[in-house]
Structure formats: structure tokens, C-alpha cells
Amino acid sequence: MTRFQKLVFLLALTLPAAAETLIYLGTYTGGESKGIYRSTLDEGSGELSDPVLAAELENPSFLVVSPNQKYLFAVSENGKFKGDEGGGVSSFAIGEDGGLTLINQVNSGGGAPCHISIDPEGKCLLVANYMGGSTSSYQITVDGKIVSPAAEGFIQHEGQGAKLPRQASPHAHSVNVDPSSKRAYVADLGLDKVLIYKLDAAAGTIVPNEPPFLKLPDATGPRHFSFHPSGKWAYTNLEMSLQVAALGHDSETGALNVLEIESTVPDGTGRKGNSTAECLVHPTGKWVYVSNRGHNSIAAFAIDQKTGKLDFIERESTQGKTPRNFGIDPSGKFLIAGNQGSGNIVVLKINQDTGSLNPTGHEIELPAAVCIRFLRR
Numbered sequence: 001m002t003r004f005q006k007l008v009f010l011l012a013l014t015l016p017a018a019a020e021t022l023i024y025l026g027t028y029t030g031g032e033s034k035g036i037y038r039s040t041l042d043e044g045s046g047e048l049s050d051p052v053l054a055a056e057l058e059n060p061s062f063l064v065v066s067p068n069q070k071y072l073f074a075v076s077e078n079g080k081f082k083g084d085e086g087g088g089v090s091s092f093a094i095g096e097d098g099g100l101t102l103i104n105q106v107n108s109g110g111g112a113p114c115h116i117s118i119d120p121e122g123k124c125l126l127v128a129n130y131m132g133g134s135t136s137s138y139q140i141t142v143d144g145k146i147v148s149p150a151a152e153g154f155i156q157h158e159g160q161g162a163k164l165p166r167q168a169s170p171h172a173h174s175v176n177v178d179p180s181s182k183r184a185y186v187a188d189l190g191l192d193k194v195l196i197y198k199l200d201a202a203a204g205t206i207v208p209n210e211p212p213f214l215k216l217p218d219a220t221g222p223r224h225f226s227f228h229p230s231g232k233w234a235y236t237n238l239e240m241s242l243q244v245a246a247l248g249h250d251s252e253t254g255a256l257n258v259l260e261i262e263s264t265v266p267d268g269t270g271r272k273g274n275s276t277a278e279c280l281v282h283p284t285g286k287w288v289y290v291s292n293r294g295h296n297s298i299a300a301f302a303i304d305q306k307t308g309k310l311d312f313i314e315r316e317s318t319q320g321k322t323p324r325n326f327g328i329d330p331s332g333k334f335l336i337a338g339n340q341g342s343g344n345i346v347v348l349k350i351n352q353d354t355g356s357l358n359p360t361g362h363e364i365e366l367p368a369a370v371c372i373r374f375l376r377r
Helices: 003-014
Strands: 021-027 035-041 052-056 062-065 071-076 088-094 100-107 113-118 124-129 134-140 154-156 172-177 183-188 193-200 205-215 222-227 233-238 243-249 256-263 275-281 287-293 297-303 310-317 323-328 334-339 344-350 357-365 369-376
Touching: 021 062, 052 100, 062 113, 062 369, 071 113, 088 113, 088 134, 113 172, 124 183, 124 193, 134 172, 134 183, 134 193, 134 205, 183 222, 193 222, 205 256, 222 275, 233 256, 233 275, 233 287, 243 275, 243 297, 256 310, 287 310, 287 323, 297 323, 310 357, 334 369, 344 369
Parallel strands: 172 222, 275 323, 323 369
Antiparallel strands: 021 035, 021 369, 035 052, 062 071, 071 088, 088 100, 113 124, 124 134, 124 172, 134 154, 172 183, 183 193, 193 205, 222 233, 233 243, 243 256, 275 287, 287 297, 297 310, 323 334, 334 344, 344 357
């Protein structure tokens, strides 16, 4: 071994190991998929490894990884769980190899749970039940077990929206915790409202806030919801009207107000066969992205850092059909879109100066992929 080779070898020993970014993929299991899959992202190139089955589970349509990276939680979007009304909520331990080991399961409290989130300290799990039109909250024990909700851990939504029969009843579509962990916000497509709850994360309970909700325009159908890192603004995609709403957020009272509403599709696009699905703010807070099903694209907007309002950047094809969910990797360099209809997962590179999206040429195949979640370690 030459002196140069020795130097390179010694430097390799002293340098920290490169970060490994695992990707967990939720699916619908009525066809070829069997549950939750995992892949690995190369943060240099954007290349994904072929997916492998991490855990068999029925219809794990939405996932969340705990802040300490030890656990993964998933909903099972079903009408019944172990013979009882309601879907399932599962907890898994994450192994050294990224594999998942089941810890326990509980009932979601309502039919078709479609979204799951966790508070920043990992004490409380929250679930939105779409067909049940309700929200459930749970304590998480130190060993990752889910504790069924107390009396103040379940709230049934009431009322209906303007467009019947689509909005004849409540349809809770997402639940997200604000940056302070004081409140939970539930976008209800059936009511055209974002409901606001006071959150006691340690106790795993939610109660109505005052003000209790933000009412959005009739027949718009708020679906998903994402906070700006500053906590001053939030953004919700309107599934039925093909739009995104920029919202002001009062961290003291929890109140929301509409700043503006922008279209996510080209002028003249009809509502039939089209809908928005996911809405995410970039980790830097510079941009917000919304997926368009039918149009099969991601709409990108720049966020004005003084007002929170939006400036349209572009729409980029997801190179597949029905982009339901997408994720932005922890480095903020890549947007990874799951095309439910065509069964492919596509990697787009995010321009760090403009926020625009560019195809990397990397994709993998996975039938009915509907959720993308990351674990960087």
C-alpha cells in the first residue's frame, strides 16, 4: 500500500458514514400489492432501489414515521377491523435493516381511515376517518404501543356540504398538528371546513377550539393541509374545485383566514375526471406543491415570504396516472410522486433556486402506490 493509499484509507475511517434515506411506501392491496414496502433513495442521483415488502397489511393507504425514527404507524383504509365497524391503526418497530415488526393494532373509531399524523414529540397519534367523518387521537407509549383513545380522543363531525350527494355527510380527509403542538387541524371534504382542535399530546386528547373551524367556499372540498415552517401560514388543496388555498394562521388563537385561492390546473380544465390530492410545503418554506389527478401533474408555487401568498411557477408531469400522494425527501432535493393508476413511482429533482421540477429519469414499479414516507439515518 502506497503512502497515498494509506492516507485515503485513514481518511475513509475518520469520515462519517453517508446518510441512508429509506422510503416507506403505502399501497392499496386489492390487486397485486401486499402491504407496506420499502426502498432506498440515493441522495446524489435520485435513484431508487427496487421495492421490497416490509410488512403485510391490508390497505395501508397512509403512513407516518415517529420523530425518534423507531416506529412506523399506518392506517388500514377499511370499513371493518377484526369484525367491528371502523378501520385499523397499526404500530410497527423499525429494525436496523428497515424491516417492520408489528407491535399492536387498534380500531380507528370510524370507517375508511385515510390519513395519520403524529405530534413533533411523538407522544400522540391522530387519525382522520373519511367515511366515518370523524377524528381519533391516541397516546403512544415509550415502547411504541398505541393506546386506544379516551372519551376526549374521538370526535364525530356533524353536518353536510353544498354539493349533494358527494357532501351529504362529513368526510375527514387529513389531520395535521401545528408547529407548536397546541392544536390539530382536520380538513373535512364533506363540510368544506378545516376543523380546529386543542391538542393535549401527552394525554392523547382533542377538544374543539375557539374558533372551532375555518369555512371554505362551497363545493371546494379541502383535502390535505400543510404548515409553513414559520407557523404563520398554511396551505390546503381543494380536491373538488382543483385549487389551493393560502391561509393565514394565528398561533395564539389557532384561527385561520383565507389569504387567496389559486387554480392548480390550466384555465378551462373541467372538474369531471380531475381532482387534487396532496399539498406539501417545501422544508425551506419557499415553495408549495399540489398533485393533480386526471391532469397527472404537480403544480408548483412560490411562497411570498412577507405575505404567504402564492406565485405560480409551473406544472410538471408525474409521468404516470393518478398521482395521489408525493413526498419531499429530507434533503429537500427531490420530490417523489406515487402514481396510483399506473403503478409507478417517479423521482423529480427540485431546483433549489427556482422551485421548478425536473425529471431525473429514475422510477420504480409498485402497483397502487399511494403514500411516500422517508426515514433518513
